[in-house]
Amino acid sequence: MAFLPQILFLILTAVAIWLFSKKAIEIKRNIFLGKPEDLNNHPQERWKNLFLLALGQKKMFKNPLVAIMHLVVYAGFIIINIEVLEIVLDGILGTHRLFLPFLGAAYAWLINAFEVLALLVLIVCVIFLIRRNIIKLKRFVSKDLNGWPRSDANYILITEIVLMALFLKMNAIDQVLQTRGLEHYQPTGAFLISSQLTPLLEGYSSEALVVFERICWWLHIAGIFAFLNYLPYSKHLHIMLAFPNAYYARLEPQGKMHNMVAIQNEVLYAMQPELAPTDAAPPARFGAKDIFDLSWKNLLDAYSCTECGRCTSACPANTTGKLLSPRKIMMDTRDRLEEVGKNINTNKNFVDDGKSLLHNYISVEELRACTTCNACVEACPVSISPLEIILELRRSLIMEESNAPQEWNGTFSNIENNFAPWKFSPDDRDQWASEL
Amino acid sequence: MKVRTMAEMMQSGENPEILFWVGCAGSFDQRAQKITKAFATILDKVGVNFAILGKEEACTGDPARRAGNEFLFQMMAYQNIQILNGYGIKKIVTTCPHCFNTLKNEYPELGGNYEVLHHASFLQQLLDEGKIKIKEGGNFKGKKISYHDSCYLGRSNNIYEAPRKVLEALDSELVEMKRCKSNGLCCGAGGAQMFKEDEPGDKRINIERTDEALATGASVIAAACPFCNTMMTDGVKNREQENTVAVLDIAELIAASME
Numbered sequence A: 001m002a003f004l005p006q007i008l009f010l011i012l013t014a015v016a017i018w019l020f021s022k023k024a025i026e027i028k029r030n031i032f033l034g035k036p037e038d039l040n041n042h043p044q045e046r047w048k049n050l051f052l053l054a055l056g057q058k059k060m061f062k063n064p065l066v067a068i069m070h071l072v073v074y075a076g077f078i079i080i081n082i083e084v085l086e087i088v089l090d091g092i093l094g095t096h097r098l099f100l101p102f103l104g105a106a107y108a109w110l111i112n113a114f115e116v117l118a119l120l121v122l123i124v125c126v127i128f129l130i131r132r133n134i135i136k137l138k139r140f141v142s143k144d145l146n147g148w149p150r151s152d153a154n155y156i157l158i159t160e161i162v163l164m165a166l167f168l169k170m171n172a173i174d175q176v177l178q179t180r181g182l183e184h185y186q187p188t189g190a191f192l193i194s195s196q197l198t199p200l201l202e203g204y205s206s207e208a209l210v211v212f213e214r215i216c217w218w219l220h221i222a223g224i225f226a227f228l229n230y231l232p233y234s235k236h237l238h239i240m241l242a243f244p245n246a247y248y249a250r251l252e253p254q255g256k257m258h259n260m261v262a263i264q265n266e267v268l269y270a271m272q273p274e275l276a277p278t279d280a281a282p283p284a285r286f287g288a289k290d291i292f293d294l295s296w297k298n299l300l301d302a303y304s305c306t307e308c309g310r311c312t313s314a315c316p317a318n319t320t321g322k323l324l325s326p327r328k329i330m331m332d333t334r335d336r337l338e339e340v341g342k343n344i345n346t347n348k349n350f351v352d353d354g355k356s357l358l359h360n361y362i363s364v365e366e367l368r369a370c371t372t373c374n375a376c377v378e379a380c381p382v383s384i385s386p387l388e389i390i391l392e393l394r395r396s397l398i399m400e401e402s403n404a405p406q407e408w409n410g411t412f413s414n415i416e417n418n419f420a421p422w423k424f425s426p427d428d429r430d431q432w433a434s435e436l
Numbered sequence B: 001m002k003v004r005t006m007a008e009m010m011q012s013g014e015n016p017e018i019l020f021w022v023g024c025a026g027s028f029d030q031r032a033q034k035i036t037k038a039f040a041t042i043l044d045k046v047g048v049n050f051a052i053l054g055k056e057e058a059c060t061g062d063p064a065r066r067a068g069n070e071f072l073f074q075m076m077a078y079q080n081i082q083i084l085n086g087y088g089i090k091k092i093v094t095t096c097p098h099c100f101n102t103l104k105n106e107y108p109e110l111g112g113n114y115e116v117l118h119h120a121s122f123l124q125q126l127l128d129e130g131k132i133k134i135k136e137g138g139n140f141k142g143k144k145i146s147y148h149d150s151c152y153l154g155r156s157n158n159i160y161e162a163p164r165k166v167l168e169a170l171d172s173e174l175v176e177m178k179r180c181k182s183n184g185l186c187c188g189a190g191g192a193q194m195f196k197e198d199e200p201g202d203k204r205i206n207i208e209r210t211d212e213a214l215a216t217g218a219s220v221i222a223a224a225c226p227f228c229n230t231m232m233t234d235g236v237k238n239r240e241q242e243n244t245v246a247v248l249d250i251a252e253l254i255a256a257s258m259e
Helices: A004-031 A043-055 A058-062 A064-093 A105-133 A148-179 A194-200 A206-233 A235-247 A261-271 A296-304 A310-314 A326-347 A357-361 A364-368 A375-379 A386-401 A406-418 B006-011 B023-028 B030-046 B062-067 B070-086 B097-106 B119-128 B161-168 B205-214 B226-238 B250-255
Strands: B018-021 B091-094 B115-118 B144-147 B220-223 B246-249
Touching: A004 A064, A004 A206, A004 A296, A004 A326, A043 A058, A043 A235, A058 A064, A064 A105, A064 A148, A064 A206, A105 A148, A148 A194, A148 A206, A148 A235, A206 A235, A235 A296, A261 B070, A296 A326, A296 A386, A310 A326, A310 A375, A326 A357, A326 A386, A357 A386, A364 A386, A375 A386, A386 B062, A386 B070, A406 B062, A406 B070, B018 B030, B023 B030, B023 B226, B030 B119, B030 B226, B030 B246, B030 B250, B062 B070, B062 B097, B091 B097, B091 B119, B097 B115, B115 B119, B119 B161, B119 B250, B144 B161, B161 B250, B205 B226, B220 B226, B220 B250, B226 B246, B246 B250
Parallel strands: B018 B091, B091 B115, B144 B220, B220 B246
Antiparallel strands: none
8 A cells, every 4th residue: 555656646647648648649640731841951050040049039038028027937837847857756766855865955955946936937927817817918818819718828827826836835844844853754954935834834733734745746746747738739839849840940031932833843834845744743732721731830830829929919910900810820720730630530531521721710801911021920939930821821712713802813914914013015114214 | 324225235245233123113103213213323323334124024923922823923933034044144133122032032943043132232332332422411411211121121031231221321310110120010012912902901001100100200211112112102191291201212312312
């Protein structure tokens, strides 16, 4: 029976890791439903992006105050998780504060650092909750977030607050028990933050405190495992995917559009038929109608989006009341991808459900409002390009559905016949020069 | 002055230093023609040996591509690259950021490899080399000028400093709008929006941007793109400020201030 907690802990750990791996593999499979594209060139530049944009959060610093708060939560949360290593080992070995004898005086120093971070994380998470729910920042009250996305954001913040509180409470009880000379609770010295909480606990019996301490310990670690498994269903997945997304970010100038080699060749063969291969297969589809037609990087983008809305706040169309919201483009892409993923889980292979990203999720009116100004791309702290998806869907609209506003049809025919978007005679192109 | 075409240059066996890519707006739009003329005048004054394609120039395909019509884009690109390569063009300067972006970033993989400069960078070079000299006590000395970043120059190609350096040469007071450089707000014309009505919304983008420009108190809104110029000019008219605020291209500002 003495081993029961250890066995339970091992089972809990194994289940948590198994569930997470299963979902992680599914997400990877979903991402690679997109079209292949080689993004491995210039590794040095890519590593630089990973360090500057993902680890260094360079773009967050466009607003330094928010950047620092975000850094506190991020760094704090990651660093505190080093403590999880000790917790996991204690859980498996049935020990308590396994690292204490090895680290000696450094142990208290380390835990003090964790506690300070825990308190900072807790405070910032409260501030973030206030920004979302009381101050109601514009990008957080947008209708993009109605329903689950808004709750998702609050759940994450609340969970982080609870986890940090459990960690501090656990340490506080530990210190009270140390003063009562219980064998299991070796003296560590007072911890900076949690020692402030001990007066609240002095009144309880040692037996009750041991139970409390164990409850905090179990809830803390179970909470971390639950959080890990919550990530893949949440916008919070960005804490992991921001890294590959920065690495695979496009290195070309933002203004460059993705070339369509199939059409390039088609035009070439029309102009120079002698170059046309006899067995040239026509391209399957022009542009993107559904997630299968997008690049895998666009789909990684969708899973990396944390719905912060910086793109939408910067979007000239959105801020002047048009329907387009780049954030919604990313959320729609992920939602559709998840839907396709579930379809594959059920049917083994994708069975046509009569739906597509274009029309069922993203409307023509949204796509038509884009000025291709790249403000959304520039604003994204984790290297997402909503613009690429918008442009691929526009290609499908024009080339697959001949769905263009009347004025654009006129523009196209002018370009084709008069070599300019307006109906002027090509002979007058250099008229200005004679007026000099 | 006589502006010569590549065809004329070839006939006389000459090779120009640069090809001036005029662009459709610069060729046909009455307002943008003034920018074209100003830039050609500058080139002529400083003695840059340049040519234009004239009637052989065609739309780069930028608006078609961004609207989604890749076929039309590829057709235009094929045609232009044939002509440019046929003349053995090495260096292109253009006054349109959309042409600039397409020629510089999108033509190379289609077989069109040239050194492409936007006139902001080219004017900066000419100023740096001392080839352009600004008049003492020029027309814009001490005046408040606010530069509106073109998306296709700025975010698309990271050119923020060159147009500002050009304006600094005028000895005027440069004032920035609330959203500038990489945060600059679009004028509303890009992505083929220029060629259609706006989608339903609360406000036109060019009015939003013009309001921001007017809020700086500048008497000149400087642009480096013929489409931005049109949009901002419309905005200023809409706000009935056309008698107090001028929308001018950096080439026009330089041409009016040169010795």
